[in-house]
Amino acid sequence: MRHPDYPFWSFLSMLLVILPLHWHTRARNIATLSLIFWLFLANLVTFVNSLVWAGNYRDNNPVWCDISSRILLLLNYALPACSLSQMRRLESVASTRRSVISARYDRRRMIEEISICLVSPLLLAGLTYIVQGHRYNIVENIGCLASVYTSVPSMILRYAIPGAISVASLIFAVLAIRWFLIRRLQFQTILATSDNTLSVGRYLRLIALAVTDSTVLIAYAIYNASSTPDDPIQPYKSWKAVHVNFGQYSQYPEELFGKAYPSFVANAYAPFLYSIIFFSFFGFGEEAVNGYLVIASKVVKLVERFGLKRWQTKTSYEGQQFTLGSKVIPAGNDAASINERTNNPINIVDENITYKGKDTIRTECHGRGGVAVTVETSIV
Numbered sequence: 001m002r003h004p005d006y007p008f009w010s011f012l013s014m015l016l017v018i019l020p021l022h023w024h025t026r027a028r029n030i031a032t033l034s035l036i037f038w039l040f041l042a043n044l045v046t047f048v049n050s051l052v053w054a055g056n057y058r059d060n061n062p063v064w065c066d067i068s069s070r071i072l073l074l075l076n077y078a079l080p081a082c083s084l085s086q087m088r089r090l091e092s093v094a095s096t097r098r099s100v101i102s103a104r105y106d107r108r109r110m111i112e113e114i115s116i117c118l119v120s121p122l123l124l125a126g127l128t129y130i131v132q133g134h135r136y137n138i139v140e141n142i143g144c145l146a147s148v149y150t151s152v153p154s155m156i157l158r159y160a161i162p163g164a165i166s167v168a169s170l171i172f173a174v175l176a177i178r179w180f181l182i183r184r185l186q187f188q189t190i191l192a193t194s195d196n197t198l199s200v201g202r203y204l205r206l207i208a209l210a211v212t213d214s215t216v217l218i219a220y221a222i223y224n225a226s227s228t229p230d231d232p233i234q235p236y237k238s239w240k241a242v243h244v245n246f247g248q249y250s251q252y253p254e255e256l257f258g259k260a261y262p263s264f265v266a267n268a269y270a271p272f273l274y275s276i277i278f279f280s281f282f283g284f285g286e287e288a289v290n291g292y293l294v295i296a297s298k299v300v301k302l303v304e305r306f307g308l309k310r311w312q313t314k315t316s317y318e319g320q321q322f323t324l325g326s327k328v329i330p331a332g333n334d335a336a337s338i339n340e341r342t343n344n345p346i347n348i349v350d351e352n353i354t355y356k357g358k359d360t361i362r363t364e365c366h367g368r369g370g371v372a373v374t375v376e377t378s379i380v
Contacts, residue, residue: 002054002055002141002254003050003054003141006046006050006054006141006142006269007047007050007051007054009269009272010043010044010046010047010050010269010271010272011043011047012272013039013043013271013272013275013276014040014043014044014047014275016275016276016278016279016283017036017039017040017043017275017278017279018036018040019279019283019292020036020279020282020283021033021036022294022295023282023290024036024282027198028110029086030085030110030113030114030117031082031083031085031086031089031113031116031117032082032086032206032282034078034082034085034113034114034117034118035078035079035082035083035117035278036278038074038075038078038079038082038121039075039271039274039275039278041071042071042072042075042271043271043272043275045068045071045072045143046072046143046268046269046271046272048064048068048143049068049142049143049144050141050142050143052064052143053138053139053140053141053142053143053144054141055140055141056140057138057139057140057251057252057253058138058251059138059249059251062135062249064144065135065136065138065143065144065249066135066136068143068144069136069137069144069145069146069147070125070146072145072146072268072271073125073128073146074121074122074124074125075270075271075274076158076162076217077120077121077124077125077161077162077165078117078121079162079213079217079274080162080165080166080169080213080214080217081116081117081120081121081165082116082117083165083166083169083209083210083213083214084116084165084166084168084169084172085112085113085116085117086169086206086209086210087169087172087173087176087207087210088116088172089109089113090172090173090176090203090206090207091172091173091175091176091179093198093203094176094179094180094183094203095175095179096183124157124161127157128146128148128154128157128158130153130157130239130242131148131149131151131153131154131157131158131236131242132146132147132148132149132242132243132246133147133148133149133242133243133246134147134245134246134247134248134249134250135147135246135247135248135249136249136250137249137250137251137252138249138250138251138252139252139254139264139268140252140253140254141254142264142265142268145268147249147250149234149236149242150232150233150234151233151234151235151236151242152233152236153236155225155233158221158224159221159222159224159225160221162217162221163217163218163221163222166213166214166215166217166218166221167214167218169210169213169214170210170211170214170215173207173210173211173214176203176207177207180203180204188200205281205282208281209277209278209281209282212277212281213274213277216273216274216277220267220270224267
């Protein structure tokens with residue numbers, strides 16, 4: 001495998017986008033859940049493609065290429081659509097146009113968000129069939145990508161529409177920030193009455209995520225629309241002229257792209273960039289950390305259910321008993337009397353008595369009197 005990092009980054013991106021899933025599921029945030037779904041799906045496609053087409057560009061699975069190429073193309077519409085839906089909701093909450101949220105209004109809002117985040121990207125991706133010159137392209141080490149007939153309609157569908165959606169999202173973001181600045185003193189109360197799943201911190205993070213995504217998407221659209229010198233815009237003569245020999249597919253080795261290959265890879269692996277942006281805003285929040293703790297506790301319980309208990313570390317002294325005893329022996333007038341009363345040998349050096357036992361103890365006797373003390377310490 002020439003590029004072992006490709007599947008690694010795709011797999012890492014899948015993990016990053018699903019880590020904050022627990023909290024967003026509890027909050028019933030349709031826009032954010034849809035964003036997680038699309039990013040996970042796109043990273044899954046790039047992960048599979050990087051493994052199947054590692055070091056080759058053979059037509060291994062035509063059905064998979066038809067599906068995967070559409071999913072990667074669909075991401076261009078799904079990301080700005082999710083950002084737009086999120087900003088519409090935040091602007092509506094902050095504006096307090098509806099002080100009381102009824103069940104009917106909440107149901108209608110969910111239908112609107114599902115339509116924007118899930119249905120509209122599918123419809124827009126289906127419209128790209130108008131500018132699809134042939135079935136798909138296969139690029140070595142990258143996999144299957146959609147084929148686009150470069151023309152004015154393709155520029156509108158691929159770049160103008162996602163850019164316009166991103167601009168609309170930025171407009172709603174500016175309005176949401178404006179409402180926040182106007183009502184910043186009582187904003188926490190407004191959020192509590194309008195949407196109890198939002199806090200000021202979450203509100204600002206959602207705005208920051210939408211602004212960042214929209215800015216990146218606009219820059220991406222401008223860059224791709226202006227950097228096609230090798231593929232000039234062609235006239236869209238007719239449907240038949242564009243779709244002639246539609247069942248064919250093109251195969252490209254990595255060497256064919258030359259110095260332009262890194263930029264080509266960057267476009268193909270854009271889902272990784274969006275996943276990093278998403279995780280940077282929601283992967284370290286308080287609610288995300290609480291979600292991680294919940295998942296960790298469930299994993300521990302699952303492990304214990306299979307009989308794997310927690311390790312218990314025992315100290316080296318556990319289970320041992322310590323006893324400390326003492327024995328007082330009156331000393332006689334000479335060493336012999338002490339020898340008779342104790343089992344320890346005694347040596348007399350310059351009127352100092354030293355006796356030895358299990359534990360060596362030094363006792364000094366001044367003159368002819370004294371007390372010999374034996375301290376016995378044992379570990380059982």
